[in-house]
Amino acid sequence: MPRLGNLDDLAALCDALGSKREQSTRTVTMCAGTACRACGCLPVAEAVEAEIEKQGLCGEVLFRTTGCHGFCEQGPLAIIEPGNIFYAKLKVDDVEELVSQTLKENQVVERLLYTDPVSGEKVRTEDAIPFYASQTRVLLGDNTKLSPENIDEYLSLGGYTALAKTLTSTSPGDVVSTVQASGLRGRGGGGYSTGRKWEQCRQAPGEEHYVICNADEGDPGAYMDRCLLEGNPHAVIEGMAIGAYAIGARQGFVYVRKEYPLAVRHVEGAIEQAHEYGLLGDNILGTDFSFDVKVVHGGGAFVCGESTALMASLEGKVGEPRAKDVHTVEHGYLNQPTCLNNVETWANVPKIITNGAEWFAQKGTQNSKGTKIFALTGQVKNTGLVEVEMGASLREVIFDIGGGPQNGRAIKAVQTGGPSGGCLPESEFDLAVDFDELYEAGSMMGSGGMVVMDDSACMVDVAKYFLTFLQDESCGKCLTCRIGISRMLDIVTDVCEGCGTPEQLDLLEDLAWTVSVGSLCALGKTAANPVLSTLKYFREEYEAHIEQESCPAGVCPALIHYTIDEDTCNNCGLCAQNCPYEAISGDKESGYRINGEICTRCGICVESCNKKAIVKS
Amino acid sequence: MDLARVDAILEGRGSEPFDVMEVLQDIQEEFRYLPEDAMRQTAEILQVPLIEVFRLANFYKAFSLKPRGRHLITVCTGTACHVQGARKLGDQVLGQLKVGPGETTQDGAFTVETVNCVGACALAPVVIIDGEYYDHMTPKKLRKLISRIRKVDAQEEETRTNA
Ligand SMILES: Cc1cc2nc3c(=O)[nH]c(=O)nc-3n(C[C@H](O)[C@H](O)[C@H](O)COP(=O)(O)O)c2cc1C
Numbered sequence: 001m002p003r004l005g006n007l008d009d010l011a012a013l014c015d016a017l018g019s020k021r022e023q024s025t026r027t028v029t030m031c032a033g034t035a036c037r038a039c040g041c042l043p044v045a046e047a048v049e050a051e052i053e054k055q056g057l058c059g060e061v062l063f064r065t066t067g068c069h070g071f072c073e074q075g076p077l078a079i080i081e082p083g084n085i086f087y088a089k090l091k092v093d094d095v096e097e098l099v100s101q102t103l104k105e106n107q108v109v110e111r112l113l114y115t116d117p118v119s120g121e122k123v124r125t126e127d128a129i130p131f132y133a134s135q136t137r138v139l140l141g142d143n144t145k146l147s148p149e150n151i152d153e154y155l156s157l158g159g160y161t162a163l164a165k166t167l168t169s170t171s172p173g174d175v176v177s178t179v180q181a182s183g184l185r186g187r188g189g190g191g192y193s194t195g196r197k198w199e200q201c202r203q204a205p206g207e208e209h210y211v212i213c214n215a216d217e218g219d220p221g222a223y224m225d226r227c228l229l230e231g232n233p234h235a236v237i238e239g240m241a242i243g244a245y246a247i248g249a250r251q252g253f254v255y256v257r258k259e260y261p262l263a264v265r266h267v268e269g270a271i272e273q274a275h276e277y278g279l280l281g282d283n284i285l286g287t288d289f290s291f292d293v294k295v296v297h298g299g300g301a302f303v304c305g306e307s308t309a310l311m312a313s314l315e316g317k318v319g320e321p322r323a324k325d326v327h328t329v330e331h332g333y334l335n336q337p338t339c340l341n342n343v344e345t346w347a348n349v350p351k352i353i354t355n356g357a358e359w360f361a362q363k364g365t366q367n368s369k370g371t372k373i374f375a376l377t378g379q380v381k382n383t384g385l386v387e388v389e390m391g392a393s394l395r396e397v398i399f400d401i402g403g404g405p406q407n408g409r410a411i412k413a414v415q416t417g418g419p420s421g422g423c424l425p426e427s428e429f430d431l432a433v434d435f436d437e438l439y440e441a442g443s444m445m446g447s448g449g450m451v452v453m454d455d456s457a458c459m460v461d462v463a464k465y466f467l468t469f470l471q472d473e474s475c476g477k478c479l480t481c482r483i484g485i486s487r488m489l490d491i492v493t494d495v496c497e498g499c500g501t502p503e504q505l506d507l508l509e510d511l512a513w514t515v516s517v518g519s520l521c522a523l524g525k526t527a528a529n530p531v532l533s534t535l536k537y538f539r540e541e542y543e544a545h546i547e548q549e550s551c552p553a554g555v556c557p558a559l560i561h562y563t564i565d566e567d568t569c570n571n572c573g574l575c576a577q578n579c580p581y582e583a584i585s586g587d588k589e590s591g592y593r594i595n596g597e598i599c600t601r602c603g604i605c606v607e608s609c610n611k612k613a614i615v616k617s
Numbered sequence: 618m619d620l621a622r623v624d625a626i627l628e629g630r631g632s633e634p635f636d637v638m639e640v641l642q643d644i645q646e647e648f649r650y651l652p653e654d655a656m657r658q659t660a661e662i663l664q665v666p667l668i669e670v671f672r673l674a675n676f677y678k679a680f681s682l683k684p685r686g687r688h689l690i691t692v693c694t695g696t697a698c699h700v701q702g703a704r705k706l707g708d709q710v711l712g713q714l715k716v717g718p719g720e721t722t723q724d725g726a727f728t729v730e731t732v733n734c735v736g737a738c739a740l741a742p743v744v745i746i747d748g749e750y751y752d753h754m755t756p757k758k759l760r761k762l763i764s765r766i767r768k769v770d771a772q773e774e775e776t777r778t779n780a
């Protein structure tokens with residue numbers, strides 16, 4: 001690859017790649033993100049490529065594999081242009097037909113089309129799929145257009161033009177003003193104004209300034225950062241380079257979770273390719289600006305997503321947060337001014353520079369601008385990544401895009417914001433989703449996880465789940481977080497086991513307050529949210545556990561037990577074979593019995609029984 | 618333990634603050650755990666107090682202080698997987714292999730670990746066996762997978778002893 005010496009070189013290359021892109025009349029795009037790989041997309045992709053060659057279409061058809069499109073559940077999937085034809089759940093056996101019918105004959109193969117689970121009808125094009133139709137895919141849209149392993153594809157869409165424009169015709173102060181005017185707020189959870197953070201960091205004196213991309217994404221149930229890094233790494237790198245120019249940094253870091261091997265590979269590859277073109281390194285595009293990015297693998301601690309802990313980790317230390325009265329924008333990594341932003345925040349930056357602050361500020365609500373990507377998961381029909389304008393209602397996201405409940409059940413709650421967030425009941429679903437509204441309702445935007453739960457979920461169990469998580473992940477540095485969370489967990493465990501008392505609920509609320517005001521970092525400060533929000537909206541479930549010693553959803557192991565109904569049972573013995581703990585004994589003559597002492601109430605036997613003879617009570 | 622392999626990892630490291638973490642990550646990758654001698658060697662060469670190296674090894678989940686089994690089964694217990702029945706999967710593996718979370722079977726064949734999310738939440742519940750992702754897991758599928766791995770291992774063992 002030739003090194004690009006100046007702005008004109010880049011413009012010429014982008015133009016050439018862009019027109020080449022327009023010339024290719026026919027393309028097949030397949031998603032090859034982590035989730036689609038888990039669904040077996042790679043063998044299908046190989047088969048498509050081989051079949052294209054076999055049927056002699058090599059010169060005519062452009063084949064590309066991309067990062068995540070967001071509709072993971074339907075993988076392996078392919079989009080065929082022209083026509084925007086969308087095929088879902090492809091198998092290797094479907095490939096021959098796909099190539100011979102659709103690519104050669106322009107015929108749609110009906111049976112490969114996606115079936116909308118709500119209407120039950122086949123949908124022909126990607127645009128018409130309800131899951132996509134109600135979204136505003138500013139960031140995710142690019143994921144479907146480019147191969148993350150080839151920088152030319154990013155350039156063919158005008159990639160790095162925002163950086164070039166910044167370096168050659170904008171002063172650092174003006175870049176900060178633009179970001180500030182756009183109203184962009186950090187997507188990592190806190191929602192702090194990005195422009196203000198940059199300005200503070202720019203003004204802070206220091207020998208070196210640093211920028212960091214926070215890709216630790218520890219929030220269980222959220223994976224938008226993985227998809228952006230994996231699917232469009234150059235957007236993040238370009239955003240970081242623009243930020244580095246604005247605040248005066250020469251070195252950047254991407255701190256990635258170790259659980260994301262593909263994201264690591266793609267971002268490392270992207271950095272290498274950007275170097276070859278001279279878009280990273282010394283004197284970028286012939287200017288005085290030099291900037292480099294290093295990828296660092298996290299050690300697998302949730303708390304390392306917190307800014308001060310992350311910087312400690314980056315210094316080769318244990319990832320413990322420190323008090324925030326000394327700001328990292330002044331004294332961060334190696335005690336130098338450091339600007340840390342989330343992956344999605346960085347990815348928004350080139351868009352803002354290219355399209356202008358007004359364009360960005362038009363989208364969203366009064367105080368939350370732009371779009372936000374949510375990971376819609378749990379008990380809804382359509383799960384995946386959803387990008388909507390800030391201010392969309394929970395109902396739109398869960399019902400219009402998510403398609404509503406699975407298996408005819410009723411949706412009970414949505415958990416937003418991960419371990420720092422809360423559970424909101426169906427009655428709150430008209431809430432506009434932005435930073436402030438969610439906070440008001442007792443939850444959080446967090447990084448954008450949305451886990452939908454139907455009436456099979458027990459909300460006390462959910463509170464217990466998050467407390468267990470937080471107890472494990474608390475670094476133990478401050479007392480209120482270390483002891484407070486485990487005492488809260490003790491109480492909630494008592495409730496789950498049917499031995500809680502009404503007074504304990506008051507104590508729980510007291511403890512929640514103590515932990516939230518007394519803790520050092522946001523892990524502790526927000527740790528009570530899952531408890532407080534479930535107490536606020538689902539208090540009757542706590543009371544049922546305490547007063548009637550019953551779990552209304554039938555989830556809490558101590559309050560349920562399983563028995564085999566002798567009349568229905570045909571003594572087949574499948575339950576005994578399937579019980580992982582060998583808690584079921586008996587034989588075909590005398591029948592089978594569950595030993596309550598050994599049984600852990602996992603319920604695996606219920607699923608294994610064809611006669612539905614195992615009853616829960 | 619082959620200390621030369623540790624020396625190779627340590628070669629040229631020590632100038633950057635994050636190097637100690639990278640060295641430990643590489644040792645973990647190489648040996649599948651952090652042997653005590655390797656930690657001592659790291660402390661000495663990088664001139665970091667041994668207690669610090671030990672603290673890092675203890676703090677980060679990426680490191681294990683005990684050797685792992687030949688097969689690693691990771692059950693995702695993230696929120697999305699939790700609401701879709703991950704607890705049953707945990708019960709299945711732990712019951713079938715008769716170990717606790719984080720433990721290794723007596724014969725050294727399997728280590729079972731949990732993870733807080735692997736970013737494939739739309740396919741929940743997810744289990745990873747030796748780096749391969751399995752989506753929409755059920756206890757039944759899991760039981761069969763484990764039995765199959767056992768069978769393949771036994772066959773390989775047999776061909777080895779025969780040869
Ligand atoms: C316990 C804890 C975990 C966090 N994890 C993450 C994370 O995984 N990714 C992230 O971007 N921010 C995370 N944050 C928020 C960061 O501290 C920080 O506010 C954010 O990365 C700043 O970037 P932004 O302004 O672009 O949002 C976490 C915060 C806490 C307290």
Ligand code: FES
Nearest residue numbers: 693695698735738
């Ligand atoms: S919660 Fe299991 S993959 Fe995310």
